[in-house]
Amino acid sequence: MMFDLSIDGVVNFVKSWADAYIESDTVQQFVATLHIVMGRIGIPETIHPTADQVVLSTNITILTLLLYYHLIGRSHHSRRLQLTSDLHLAALRVLELEDLLLTQSKEENRKKGGGEVRIFMDGAFDMMHYGHMNAFRQGRSLGTQLIVGVNSDESITRCKGSPVMTDRERLTAVEGCKFVDEVIPGCPYVMTSDYLDYVIKKYDIDYVVHGDDPCVVDGKDVYESAKERGKYQSIPRTEGVSTTDIVGRMLLMTKDHHKRSGFEEDGAKLITAEKDGMKNNEILGTYSKFLTTSRMLRLFSVGVEAPEEGQRVVYMDGSWDMFHAGHISILKKAKEMGDYLIAGVHSDAIVNQHQGSNMPIMNLHERVLSVLGCKFVDDVLIDAPYTITPEMIASLKISQVIRGAATKTDEGLRYEHAINAGIYRKIDSPCDFSLDDIFERIQASQKRFENKIEKKKRQEQEYYDNLYGMKNGEKK
Template identity: 45%
Template sequence: MEFESNDSNWDGVYYYPQLFGGVMLTAAVLGLSTSYFGGTMGFPTLPYTLPYLNNLQKKKREKRKVRVYMDGCFDLMHYGHANALRQAKALGDELVVGLVSDEEIVLNKGPPVLSMEERLALVSGLKWVDEVIADAPYAITEDFMNRLFNEHKIDYIIHGDDPCLLPDGSDAYALAKKVGRYKQIKRTEGVSSTDIVGRILAFIEDKNACDGSQESSRNDEPNGMNKSVEKSKHASNFLPTSRRIVQFSNAKGPGPNARVVYIDGAFDLFHAGHVEILKSARQLGDFLLVGIYTDQIVSEQRGPHFPLMHLHERSLSVLACRYVDEVIIGAPWEITKDMITTFNISLVVHGTVCESKSSVNGQADPYSVPKNMGIFRMLESPKDITTTSVAQRIIANHEIYEKRNAKKEASEKKFYEERKYISGD
């Protein structure tokens, strides 16, 4: 991709270097002094002209890469964030992401759920991101915009088609639009950080969903989910398509002699702990295959209020990770010999920090086959963060998030009411 330039000098030399060189050579053969041309017409002498023409041809071949910039809080990272960054990357050659600081988020939106360190791990772990600018400002000021253009060589600033207003009601990207360096992408429908917080807050209203007194009613509901959870799960409006999965996929399989590493899990509410364990797993082989449990399996293992994200949402979040090569959408609980043979799995790994795979209630060890084959390995989890611990942060400050969500839900409702055709991204 080439950055547009207004510089028209030497255009003829760019496109017709042989013709120009031929003219100069003909002049020399006819005995016309190149020094005459240099003195009267402003042309350089012939010995210096040909190397210069070669440099111009080389510059033409080595077009400068277009660098695009997109910023955000990226709190509670989900596939909507990943899809936005995928679209942004498609508008250039290199994607630079500005990560808004914790302090700026507190001032403009309230406390973030994830720390800067955790958000940085998530954003850096996305396959479309080339660079990250930490502690970016919430509002793009003229000084910061000039820094982007001059220091970071940014060509365009990108944002979604949903409005982004500052506390005073002004457009956060007005300056970029004014100088003609702004491009827009389509917002991904069906998910938002506000929506995810809403799903977590939903089961607070019915605390009995987590009580032992509700144990009997869990088994009466389809898939072991009670009505309050069914209600909260309907908050997801995501309609998965094969095209979206292809957009996120690496579209390639392992080589015949590749060392395939397999790791499975719920990967619910994709967080920094997931990124780090996937990175560690990928380092053990040539190809990382990730199994994503069905919603029913996750609910059976963790309780009726889980998973917070349904199967296809979780699959896209994992596929967006740069360390993942392929996923099994709806992986089985137990790893069988047939599965190991089918996918040519060389090593099965499991993290030390996990909320599933416990042998409670007399369940058989789901890793017994790879263990007996000598291809199983416990992998030290780099972080102790879990889906439940992230959810607990929101629950502990539920009053703050309820107020913030009430304000955000109004603006999101207006956006969806006014939205137009969006699937052509």
């Protein structure tokens, strides 16, 4: 039977459908139950709604909600996205202004010094990451030489709990950074006036430098004595990364920190505390909010030059996740086997495919910056192919392909062309430290780290709120 598409036909169809719906068992049972409930609470039968009225009011309510979402709710969503976009643009502008300020400070320092200007920075540098390396880069830009003091295990433990890495592991990480000229081991966590005098005289220090975030221990500014002497300068912290955030990723075991694209409103959120209605895992797990720009890559690539004619190019690839002392040691050994070292960094997808779980802990952009900051690496191949091809060998003029003996993945077809070309070599690392060691240490003290992270997250949120006048991604 043909459906009548005329106005009368459509009206009749809707009426017949509505009548059938109203007379259905489901609606009738619902209305009967509603009448019983209304009667029990003392509502007179004379005002009990009929089935027609119940269906009509229900449909009107649904229609109202749909219209509200379409006309108003979507505009709120668009507004949140716009605020997120504004926040990202503001952060980029802050980076530009900070760079300009550093340049001006650098020029002023050199004019005052009349030549060499020696900068001193200190810290724990536990689980050192590209944020620390960027601080070194900024600090060195204020002078001509950067001397870095590494706090001792004992002083760190006394002030803020035991570090994840040992003295030797943290020293190796700092020594391996290309922005560092000299390292002083065993520095105290709290810089006293006497120790500051000792450092300034012994190492001929012109300025003591630290990030612009507060560094307070037991209510005392760690750098108070340096400020009193006019020997203190601050640098902006690297936004979007901290040791706290990285440990949170390891504990939470999600992939939210992997490289994302576009503006996603959750990316601008600064996690609030559990008392505000969020679970503990939300406190621990914020994905990377680091803003990767061509400028930052360029600054980390300073000094990168193409290999000269006749130089032996060595290639070594990997995930380089949680860039640590083991990585630095084997890259140093690989560099000794040639003249020019290229480090290939695999994508998040490739690393996760072969290592599973929530690996890598650091996303591609973060890992690239960490490797670029290593003094033994001459260049970095970003999003390196998992399988080394003849074309790749020819294009990069690779003389030797190196693989660490401790690498868990099977050689398989990955290195087939390098093996056939006689340029493949497997080497042992001078340091047996690995990412597994970091996991074991974190998990062994999980509760302590969770409590520490919750406290630190609150401090980080307050820092960003004050910096941008934002509250959880919304303007105040």
